[in-house]
Amino acid sequence: MFSFELLLDAVVLGVMLGCFYAAVSIGLSVSFGLLDVPHVAHPAFLVLGAYGAYALNQAGWDPIVAGIVLTPLFYVLGVVAYRVYFETFEKRGSDAGVRGLAFFFGVTFIVEVGIIMVFGVDQRTVQAGYIGKAIDIGDVRIPMRMIAAFGGALALTLALTAYFSLTFSGRAIRAVAQDEIALRLMGANPLKVKQLAFGIATAVVAVAGALLIIVGPVEPTTHRVYIGRTFCVVVLAGLGSMHGTLVAGIVLGVVESIVLTLYGASWAPAISFAMLLVVLAIRPQGMFGR
Amino acid sequence: MALRLTVADLDAGYGAVRALQGVSMTVEDGETVVLLGTNGNGKSTLMKCLMGLVRPTKGMIGLELDGVRHDLADLPTDEIVGLGVALVPEGRRLFPKLTVEENLTLGAFRKAARAKLAEGLAFAYEAFPVLLERRKQLAGTMSGGQQQMLAIARALMSSPRLLLVDEPSVGLSPLLVSQTITKIGELKQRFGLTVLMAEQNFHQAVRIADRGYIIVHGEIAFEGRTVEELRSNDLIKKLYLGGAA
Numbered sequence: 001m002f003s004f005e006l007l008l009d010a011v012v013l014g015v016m017l018g019c020f021y022a023a024v025s026i027g028l029s030v031s032f033g034l035l036d037v038p039h040v041a042h043p044a045f046l047v048l049g050a051y052g053a054y055a056l057n058q059a060g061w062d063p064i065v066a067g068i069v070l071t072p073l074f075y076v077l078g079v080v081a082y083r084v085y086f087e088t089f090e091k092r093g094s095d096a097g098v099r100g101l102a103f104f105f106g107v108t109f110i111v112e113v114g115i116i117m118v119f120g121v122d123q124r125t126v127q128a129g130y131i132g133k134a135i136d137i138g139d140v141r142i143p144m145r146m147i148a149a150f151g152g153a154l155a156l157t158l159a160l161t162a163y164f165s166l167t168f169s170g171r172a173i174r175a176v177a178q179d180e181i182a183l184r185l186m187g188a189n190p191l192k193v194k195q196l197a198f199g200i201a202t203a204v205v206a207v208a209g210a211l212l213i214i215v216g217p218v219e220p221t222t223h224r225v226y227i228g229r230t231f232c233v234v235v236l237a238g239l240g241s242m243h244g245t246l247v248a249g250i251v252l253g254v255v256e257s258i259v260l261t262l263y264g265a266s267w268a269p270a271i272s273f274a275m276l277l278v279v280l281a282i283r284p285q286g287m288f289g290r
Numbered sequence: 291m292a293l294r295l296t297v298a299d300l301d302a303g304y305g306a307v308r309a310l311q312g313v314s315m316t317v318e319d320g321e322t323v324v325l326l327g328t329n330g331n332g333k334s335t336l337m338k339c340l341m342g343l344v345r346p347t348k349g350m351i352g353l354e355l356d357g358v359r360h361d362l363a364d365l366p367t368d369e370i371v372g373l374g375v376a377l378v379p380e381g382r383r384l385f386p387k388l389t390v391e392e393n394l395t396l397g398a399f400r401k402a403a404r405a406k407l408a409e410g411l412a413f414a415y416e417a418f419p420v421l422l423e424r425r426k427q428l429a430g431t432m433s434g435g436q437q438q439m440l441a442i443a444r445a446l447m448s449s450p451r452l453l454l455v456d457e458p459s460v461g462l463s464p465l466l467v468s469q470t471i472t473k474i475g476e477l478k479q480r481f482g483l484t485v486l487m488a489e490q491n492f493h494q495a496v497r498i499a500d501r502g503y504i505i506v507h508g509e510i511a512f513e514g515r516t517v518e519e520l521r522s523n524d525l526i527k528k529l530y531l532g533g534a535a
Contacts, residue, residue, distance in 0.1 A: 168404060171396055175385045182383035185341060187371030187400035187448065 009140055010261040011254055016146040018253020020215055022246045023153035024208045024226060025233035026160060030201035032231075033240035035194055036177050037085065038100045041107040043223035043230055045202060048111050049074065049209020050218040051119055057126040057213075064128075064148065067210025071203040078202025079195050081107065086191065108223065115220040123217040131214060149211045153246065156204055161242040163200075173197040174240065228272035236279050238289025248287060293319040293355055293451055293484055295340075300349035302332075302339050309335040310508045313349070317452070317486050322478055324495045324502035325488040326520070328529060332508040333488035334380050337456045340486075341377050342367040355451070371400050376450035380457045380488075382441040386430025390421050390440055393429050397447025406449060414443040417477060435466040439473070446477065453478070455487040459494060467494050474498060492529075496520060504529075 024046055031039040049070065056066035089100045130144040164170040172193045175183050180190040212218060233252055237244030256271050279286065295317040302310040309332045317323045327333050338344040340351060342365055351362040355373060362370055385393050394414055398407045415422035418439045424432060429440060438458060445453060455474060459467040471491075475498035478485050489495035496502070496517050504512040504525050514520035 168395075168399055171388070171392055172399065174392075175388060175396055178385045178387055179383050181343065182379065182385060183396070184343065184367040185371065185377050185379060185383070186396050186444075187368045188396075189366070189368050 005139060006261055007258070010257045012137075012140045012142065013146070014254030014257030015250055016142065016150050016253070017257055018250030019153035019246065020146065020149035020211060020249070021229055021233055021253050022249025023149060023156055023211050025230040025237075025249060026153075026156050026242065026245050027201040027204040027208060028230045028234050029237060029240060029242060029245045030160070030173070030204070031198055033234050033237070033245075034173055034177060035197055035201075036097070037082070037090075037104075037198065038097055039104055039201075040101060040227065041081070041104040041111065042201075042205065043226035044108040044111040045074070045077070045205045046209045046212055046226060046230075047218060047220065047223045048115065049206045050213035050222070051115055051124065051209075052206065053210035053213050054119070054124045054126055054218070057128075062128055063126040063210045063214050064152065064207070067207040070206040070210075074206040075199040075203040078199040078205075081202070082195050082198035086194070112220050112223065119220070121220060123219045124213065125217045126210075126213050128214070145214050149215050152207060152211045153249070156207060157242055157246045160200075160204070164242060169193065169196060173200075225269055228269065228276065232272040232276040232279070235276055235284075236286055238286030241286070241288035244286065244288030251287075292357065293353075295452060295484075295486070296350075296352040296354070297336075297340075298350045298352070300336070300339065300346050300351065302335055302344055302346040304344075308508060310339070310346070313505070313508070313510055315503055315510060315513075317484060320482065320484055321500045322475070322485040322487065322498050324499040325486065325505060326490070326492055326495060326502055326526070326529075327488075327505035328490050331505050333490075333505055334456055335508075336505070337377060337380075337454055337488055339363070340370075340454060341375065342370050353452070368400075371448060372402070374402075374449070374451040375454065376445040376448045376452075377454040378441050378445045378456060378458065380460060382437050384429040384437055384440055384444070387428060389426050390429055390432070391425040393440055393444050394421070394447050397444035398449075400448050403448045407447075410447045410449065414447060417446075417473075417480075418443050434461050435463070435470070438462060438466070438470055442470070442474065442477070446481065451484060453483045453485050455485065455489075457488055457490065459489060459491045467491060471495065471498055492520075492526060 028039060028042040031037050031042065052070045053063040053066040057063050085100055085103055089103055130148060133144040134141050164174055172183060172188045176190050176193045183190050233245060233248045236251060237248035252272060252275060256268050259271055260268050297313055297315045300310055300313040313336060325333050335344055339346050340362060342362065346363050353360045353362050353373060360373055394411060398404055398410050420436055421440060421443060458470050462470065471494045487495060499517055501516055502514050502520050503510050512523050512525050514523060520526055
C-alpha cells in the first residue's frame with residue numbers, strides 16, 4: 001500500500017522523530033565524538049534521566065522543567081563517572097578504549113538494575129497538558145509531544161554549538177582530543193577540560209531523558225534500543241559535529257519512519273545498526289566529519 | 291621589568307635514559323639565546339623541562355620576574371604558561387581539525403591574554419597576512435611553512451614575556467627556514483620578548499642570536515658569549531662546517 005499522503009506523513013513525522021534522536025544523541029556527540037571515550041552507558045544515563053523526570057513529574061513537576069532542574073545533578077554524575085574512568089583506565093595507557101568499553105558496559109547494567117530496584121520493571125509515563133494532544137498542519141497530524149521533542153532538540157543543538165564555538169572552554173573541549181600536550185602549552189589543564197566536557201555531555205542527557213519519557217513510555221531496558229540509534233547518529237554526523245548530529249538524527253528519523261510505514265514496525269530497530277555499518281563501510285568520517 | 295631564566299645543574303631523562311646531565315645556563319631580559327646541537331642531544335628535553343612537560347630528576351629552573359622568583363621545576367604547565375612563558379613546540383603541534391582562527395584563539399587561553407584577544411588577533415594577522423587569508427581553513431590542511439607561522443603566531447597570542455622556540459626549521463625548505471628565523475627576530479624586537487631558541491641550523495640561528503650554548507649528549511659543551519665566539523669554536527666547525535676538530 002503506497003500513497004503520496006502516506007509518504008508525506010512518514011517524512012514529516014520522521015523529521016520530528018529525527019530531531020528527537022538528535023536530542024538523545026547530542027551528549028554522546030560530546031563524550032564519544034569529541035573526547036573519544038567509548039561511552040556505551042550513554043543510553044542508560046538517558047533512561048536514568050527519564051526516570052528522574054518521571055519521579056519529579058509524580059510530585060507535580062512538568063517533565064521538561066524536571067529535566068532542566070536535574071542537569072546539575074547529572075553534571076556531577078558525569079564528572080564522577082569520567083574521573084573514575086580516567087583514574088582506573090585512561091591514565092594507565094593506550095588500551096583504555098577497549099577496557100573502558102567494559103567499564104561503561106558495567107555501568108550500564110548497574111544503572112539498569114538500580115532503576116529496577118527503585119522503580120520496578122513496569123513501563124512509566126509522565127503527565128503534562130500537552131501530552132496526548134495534536135495539531136493539524138494541512139493533512140498532517142503532529143502530536144504535541146513530538147513538537148516538544150523537536151523544540152528541545154533545536155534548543156540543545158543551538159546551545160551546544162554556540163558554547164563550543166564562542167567560549168574558551170568550549171574551544172578547549174574541541175581541541176583536547178586532537179593534541180593534549182599542545183592544549184597544556186596553551187595554559188589549559190586537559191583533565192579539567194575533559195571532566196568539564198563529560199559533565200556537560202551528561203547534564204544534557206537529563207533534558208534528553210525528559211524528552212524520551214515525553215515521547216513515549218519508558219522501562220528500565222529501554223536503553224537497549226537506543227544504543228544503536230545514538231551511536232548511529234553520532235557516527236553518521238561525523239564525530240563531534242553538533243549541527244551534524246541534528247542532520248544525522250533527521251536522516252535516521254526519516255529513514256526509520258519510511259521503513260516503518262512501508263514494511264512495518266518490526267524492522268525499525270534494525271535500521272540504525274544497518275545504517276551504522278553502511279556509514280562505517282563507505283564514509284567512516286561521517287557526513288560532517290573533518 | 292626584569293626577567294631572568296636560570297637553569298642550574300639540571301638532570302632529566304626518560305626511564306633509564308639520561309637526556310640531560312648537569313645542564314646550567316641563563317637567559318637575561320631581552321636576549322635572544324640559541325641552543326645549538328644536532329638531533330638527540332637533549333634540546334627538546336630541556337625545552338620540555340622549562341614548560342613542566344618533563345620533570346627534571348635533579349637541579350633547579352628559576353624564573354625571576356620583576357623581583358619575584360618562581361621555581362619552574364615545581365609548577366604545572368598551565369601555571370608556567372600563566373607566568374608568561376610560551377613554547378613553539380617541535381613539530382608545531384597545531385590542532386589540525388580546528389581552523390586557523392580557532393588555533394590562534396586557543397593561544398589566548400590563559401586568563402591574562404583573554405581580555406586582549408581581539409588585539410592579539412589583529413597583531414597576528416598583521417604580522418602574518420597569510421593567516422588572515424586562511425583564517426577559516428583547517429590548520430592541518432596548510433603547508434608546512436604556513437603551519438610554522440601559525441604555531442609562532444599562536445604562541446604569541448598568550449602575550450608571553452619569554453618565548454621558547456623548539457626547532458623551527460624542522461621540515462621546512464631552506465628559503466622558509468630563513469623566512470621563519472627572520473620573522474622570529476622581527477617579532478622579538480616588536481614585542482620586546484626574551485627568546486630562547488633550540489635549533490640545529492647553525493647558520494640561520496646565529497643570524498638573530500646574541501649568544502648561545504652548544505649541547506652535546508645532554509651536556510653543555512660550550513658557551514659562546516658572543517656570536518663570534520660561537521663561529522670560531524672548534525665544535526661548531528666539527529658539527530656544522532665539516533672541519534677537523
